[in-house]
Structure formats: structure tokens, C-alpha cells
Amino acid sequence: SNYSVAFIGLGNMGGPMAANLLKANAKVCVFDLVPQTVAELKTQGARAAASAEEAVKGADIVISMLPAGKHVQGLYLGDSERGTGGLIDVLEQNTLVIDSSTIDAATSILVGKTLAEKGIDFVDAPVSGGTAGAAAGTLTFIVGGDKSAYEKAHPVLSAMGKNIFHAGQNGAGQIAKICNNMLLSVLMVGTSEALQMAIDNGLDPKVMSDIMLQSSGRNWTLELYNPCPDVMPNVPSSNDYKGGFMVDLMRKDLGLALDTALKSHSSTPMGAMAQNLYNMHSMQGSGLRDFSSIFELFSAQHKK
């Protein structure tokens, strides 16, 4: 490919995503507030920038992968409290901006609308698939924006992902993403309590997992992310819940989901329950561990 990309935010997800763009022969210029992450991508062939403004110079496409809405708004629109400007002041007309962070739809819509007034295309394109999907280039992208912007984004997203959906207008990608993650949190909690009850009654969690995988309780956590240690190799539960998707990022997503439910008058009792359990788990010191560690909320009482 001959397009040039500026990639901003090189954390657990952004780092491997930018690496896959390099493998697809895109010209990639990178920036992150953490210098080591920039240096790491440089060894893989990226151009290193000293600031976001420098990174976007001459870029056809800008991709951001940041923690939350305030970071995305600050990057593009600036921060009036801190008196800093945003990329909106330096981006050229017809640049395509792709934000793949999981953030609130309202911020995404605000950034998209403000950029559009300057002739800059914007899509929200949050991802599903985790750090393993980011590394393997098999992410699912859920895109919100104009059809033309979606089509423009498709080739570059294909270099980092396998399934690329057009969910609707700007913000729809974010809504779809948090609906999915709310369900994921419920499945993770439910799978954990079912497995622990089986263990409490003398069953082998591996056997129980095999049974549920061929029965009506089958779900993604059993297929790819079993929360019980040593049932599956190469998942966070078999590695002391290190790596993967942090409890506090799931809490962020559940906060976004329940804010959305409040605005749309939707009933989400299961999501509310999962949010409470994840809050409790985080308060007990597990905020930075993988979200499948919620299993320990159920298993810990039996270890004493």
C-alpha cells in the first residue's frame, strides 16, 4: 500500500496494531506519551515523532488508540483548561481520522462533528478481539460514520482486522461496542459462578467446561477465555491473570454502557449487577488484573 498513516497511542492494543500496518507496507509515523513504546515501534520500521502534531504531518490517515474520551477530545480538539491546542488546528482537509479507542458516544460525535466542519473525515472504529487479536491482525472493527468515510477506512482497517462492520452513523460503533462488552461482562461472571459451583460439588472444571461447551451454556468465555486457572493454556487465567483486558477497563466500559442505558431509558439489570461485582473486585485490589480474575470472587472463599 502507498498510504501514509499517523498512529497515536501505542499501548497494549495500539502497539501491535501499528506493527501490523508496517507489515502491510504502510508508511507509519508513531507517537505516544511513553517514549519506550515509540522506540519499540521504531525498531519495527516506523518513523518516530516527538509530538502528535509532528506525527500527523503529511498523513493521509490518522489512527488513535487511547484510553478514554478525555484523551481523544484533548488530542483532536485541545484542552481549554490546560490551554493546549488540538490536531484540528494542523490537520489538512480530506484527512481521514479513525479513532479506535472505546469511548463515550457523545465525545465521539462531538469530535466527529467538529472535525467535519473543517472538512476532515472522522469515524469511530472501536475494536473487539483483545490483545491477542491485535497481535494476530484478526480484530473486529465496529465502525460508525458516513458510508464514504467507512469505505475509505476499510482498506487500512483490513490490515489490522478480519471483520469490519458498518454499525451506522458516527457514535454507532461506540454504542455497538459497549453493548457487546456489557454482555461479555455478564457472560464472564455467569461462567465463573457456574464453574465454581461445579467445583464446590466435586466436579473437575475442565470436564465441566467441556460439558457446557457442548450444551446450552456455551459462550465465548468458555471457547476462548476460560476464567478458571489451568483449564486452558495461553489465557490470562493460566498466567496469574496477567496481560489481557484489565478489570478497570471493563469497569470503564460498564460505566459507558450504564450511562447510555440511563439516556435511552433501557433496562440493564444484568449489566448493573456485573458493574457492581467488577467494582467490588477492583476495590479488593484487582483493578489492573485481567477481567477473567472475577472468577476469584467466587473461588476465594473456598481457599481459606
Ligand code: NAD
Ligand atoms: P493502554 O493503556 O495500554 O494504551 C493507551 C496508550 O495511550 C498508552 O500507551 C498511553 O501512553 C497513550 N496515551 C494516552 N494519552 C495520550 C496522548 N494524549 N497522546 C499520545 N498517547 C497517549 O490501553 P489499551 O489496552 O491499548 O486500550 C486502548 C483502548 O482500546 C481503550 O479505550 C480500551 O478500552 C480499548 N480496548 C482494549 C482492549 C484490550 O484487550 N486491552 C480490547 C478492546 C478495546
